[in-house]
Amino acid sequence: MSLPPHYETPEEYFKECLQFFRDYQYLFSYPNTDILIHRILEKIAINDEDMQVFDENFDITAVEDDYLAIFFVNLKKMQVCYEDVEEVLDAGVNMAVSPKKKHEIIYLAKEIEEMCEQVNCDTVVDFGSGLGYLDQLLFEKTKYRILGIECNDSHYVGAKVRQRKYHPNSTDYVKYIKHTVKEDSDENIRRFVQEKFENHRQFCITGLHACADLTIDAINLFLKMDEARAIVIMPCCYHKMVENCNSFRNFPLSTCLKDIFRKYNGSEYLKVPFLRVAAQPPFVDEKLEDLVFNLLSRAVLQEYAFKQNCKLKRKKRKAVKTKNMHNNFEIYLQDAIANGFDLIKKQSSNDSDKIENATFCVEEIMTIWNSMTSVTFKKAGIFILLQNYLQPVIENFVLYDRLIAIGVKW
Numbered sequence: 001m002s003l004p005p006h007y008e009t010p011e012e013y014f015k016e017c018l019q020f021f022r023d024y025q026y027l028f029s030y031p032n033t034d035i036l037i038h039r040i041l042e043k044i045a046i047n048d049e050d051m052q053v054f055d056e057n058f059d060i061t062a063v064e065d066d067y068l069a070i071f072f073v074n075l076k077k078m079q080v081c082y083e084d085v086e087e088v089l090d091a092g093v094n095m096a097v098s099p100k101k102k103h104e105i106i107y108l109a110k111e112i113e114e115m116c117e118q119v120n121c122d123t124v125v126d127f128g129s130g131l132g133y134l135d136q137l138l139f140e141k142t143k144y145r146i147l148g149i150e151c152n153d154s155h156y157v158g159a160k161v162r163q164r165k166y167h168p169n170s171t172d173y174v175k176y177i178k179h180t181v182k183e184d185s186d187e188n189i190r191r192f193v194q195e196k197f198e199n200h201r202q203f204c205i206t207g208l209h210a211c212a213d214l215t216i217d218a219i220n221l222f223l224k225m226d227e228a229r230a231i232v233i234m235p236c237c238y239h240k241m242v243e244n245c246n247s248f249r250n251f252p253l254s255t256c257l258k259d260i261f262r263k264y265n266g267s268e269y270l271k272v273p274f275l276r277v278a279a280q281p282p283f284v285d286e287k288l289e290d291l292v293f294n295l296l297s298r299a300v301l302q303e304y305a306f307k308q309n310c311k312l313k314r315k316k317r318k319a320v321k322t323k324n325m326h327n328n329f330e331i332y333l334q335d336a337i338a339n340g341f342d343l344i345k346k347q348s349s350n351d352s353d354k355i356e357n358a359t360f361c362v363e364e365i366m367t368i369w370n371s372m373t374s375v376t377f378k379k380a381g382i383f384i385l386l387q388n389y390l391q392p393v394i395e396n397f398v399l400y401d402r403l404i405a406i407g408v409k410w
Contacts, residue, residue, distance in 0.1 A: 001080075001395075001396050001399030001400045001402075001403055002080050002396070002400065002403075003400065004077065004078055004079060004080050004396075005081070006077040006078070007077075010254075010256050010257075010400070010404050011256060011260065013078070013400070014256060014257050014260045014261075014397075014401075015260050015264075016077065016078065017078055017393075017397050018260055018261065018263075018264040018266055019264065020074050020075070020078065021266075021269065021270060021274070021394075022264060022265075022269060023074075024071070024386075024390075025269035026038075026040050026043045027040075027277075027383065027386055027387060027390060028273050028274045028276075028277045028387070028390070028394075029269050029271070029273060029274070030273055031273055031276075032273075032295060032298075032299070033298050033299055033302040034299070034302060035295070035299050035380070035383065036296075036299045036300065036302065036303040036368075037299075037302060037303050037306050040383065041376055041379040041380060041383060044067065044379045044382055044383060044386075045067045046065050046067050046068065046378075046379070046382065047065050047066060047067070048063075048065060049375045049378070051063065051065070051378060053288065053377075053378040053381040053382060054288055054289050054378075054381060058288075060382065060385045060386075060389075061389075068382075071386065072389075075389060075390070075393060078393045078396075078397075079392070079393060080392070080396050093106055093137065095133050095137070097133060101133075104208060104209075104234065105133055105134050105137055105208065106137070108134060108206070108208055108232065108234055109134060109137050109138045109141060111232050112124060112138060112204060112206050112232045113138070113141060113142050115204060115230045115232050116142070116144065116204050116230065118230075119202065119204070119229040119230045120201070120202060120229070121144075121201070121202045121203055121204040121229055121230055122144060122145060122200060122201050122202070122203075123144060123145045123146070123147070123193065123197055123200040123201070123202070123203035123204070124138060124144050124145070124146045124147070124203060124204050124205075124206055125146075125147045125149065125189060125193065125203050125204070125205050125206070125228075126146060126147065126148045126149065126206050126207060126208075127149055127181050127205065127206070127207035127210060127214060127217075127218055127233075128149070128150060128151070128181070128207050128208070128209065128210060128211070128214060129148030129149060129150045129155075129159060129176065130150060130152075130155050130159065130208075131155055131158045131159050131162055132148055132159035132162055132163060132174070132176065134206075134208050135148045135159075135174050136162075136163070136166075136167045136170060136174065139167075139170050139173055139174050140167075140170075143173070144173075145173050145174075145175075145196075145197045145200060146173065146174045146175070147175050147176075147177060147192060147193055147196055147197070147203075148174065148175070148176045148177070149176075149177050149179050149181055149189070149192070150176065150177075150178060150179075151178065151179065151180040151181070153178065156176060156178040159176050160176055163176075175196040175197075177192050177196075179192070181214060181217055181218070181221075182217060183216075183217045183220050183221065185217075185221060186221050186224045186225050189221065189225070190225065190227070193227075201227075202227050202228070202229040203227060203228055203229070204228070204229065204230040204231065204232060205218055205221065205222050205228050205230070205231045205232075205233065206231070206232045206233055207233045207234065208234050209234060209236045209237075210233050210234060210235050210236065211235075211236055211237040211240060212237050212238070212240035212241045212242070213241050213242055213249065213250050214235075215233055215235040215402070216241075216250040216253065216402070218231060218233055219231065219233075219402065219405075219406055223406070235399070236279055237279055238251070238275035238276075238278045238279045238395075238398055239272045239273070239275040239276040239278075239279060241275065243272075246267060247267045248275075251270075251275070251398065251401070252266070252401050253401050253402050253404075253405040254401050254402070254404040254405040255405075256401075256404050257401045257404070274394065275394075275398070277387055277390055277391055277394050278391065278394040278395040278397075278398050279395070280387075280391060281391075282388040282391055282392075283384065283388060288381050288384065288385070289327065289381075290322070290327065291381075291384050292377055292380045292381050292384065293322070293327040293329075293332075294322055295380055295383075295384065296369075296372065296376070296377065296380055297320075297322070297329055297332045297333075297336075297369075298320075300329075300365060300368045300369050300372075301333075301336060301341065301365065303368055304360070304361075304364065304365050304368060305343060308343065309345075309346055310343045310344055310345060310346060311343075311344050311346050312341045312342070312343065312344070313341060313342045313343075313344045314340065314341060315339060315340060315341065315342060316339075316340075319336065319339075319340035319341055320332060320335050320336050320339075320340040321335075329366075329369050330366070333360075333362060333365060333366070333369075336360075337359070337360045337362070343359075343360060
């Protein structure tokens, strides 16, 4: 995270960001499932309705359209230029995780190693260490002493089982503690490190997927403990931060942004969906047609439930699997009704309050789907693409606020 080169001061940057977010708040003010309910796509005022949005060579930044041109001119000022990273650090690393997580582990381990060398740390304290994949890779690469702190009992036990089975040579150097990290955990952490590694010098705090407020707790602990000389952390799930009275406890964090936030009434539009965009990875490997189908299919069900004064309750984590549906809404609807969702009265989420003798009306839902024009699908594609471009800008905005807060406190 950094101050974009267009700006000279944090105040100027935060002010222009708030103005921009206020103007385009409809792109993130509501959950994406609600875009039909709130008529969001009608606010995407493109001139050319024949725009070939789904062409594989379509470049939304190069389209001659007033609405899009103004959006990208303003957005460009808030974009940060990042240095290129090495494409492949170690293709030979084997671990039973997804390619995405493997990539994150390898790159985070490299950052930790470089930071520890700079500040002369010999110990790493890993917040939310999970099954220990990061810890074991880091030990193999550096031979640092590592303390993994995990609150989930099954993960804590699993990490120790994995260590004994696959990494027995690390047992004297990689230790695991079951503990829930909080802002006041500094004394506990000092004690844990001292008990496990008596001769340690200084340590680095890290965390892969430091969800919600854990990153802020880690920052505050770093500032409290003199022996903590570095912090290398990968935050996520900004939208899960604790809310207090229609605002977030830890956003905004800096005094600088808090003042501007109040002036521009940021709490009215920078809510959970805004922070969800900050956390969502851009869609780069999926076809836009498929993304639009998924978005609008779910939005149609949402609109139907809204009209029935009901809400949808998922029966399972992935309510409908669309992989082999070939964007056929009738098949989607059949699966959604049979296996994906229940229709629940809004005033209660109890299973006993399902609407008696009522089912999804297939004919009415199909009418909603069939009423959508080709322009609706194109605007949904533009909506997705604009969120993709917004994501790094919003995330930098959130993280730069934290950086300013640390600089003031340190």
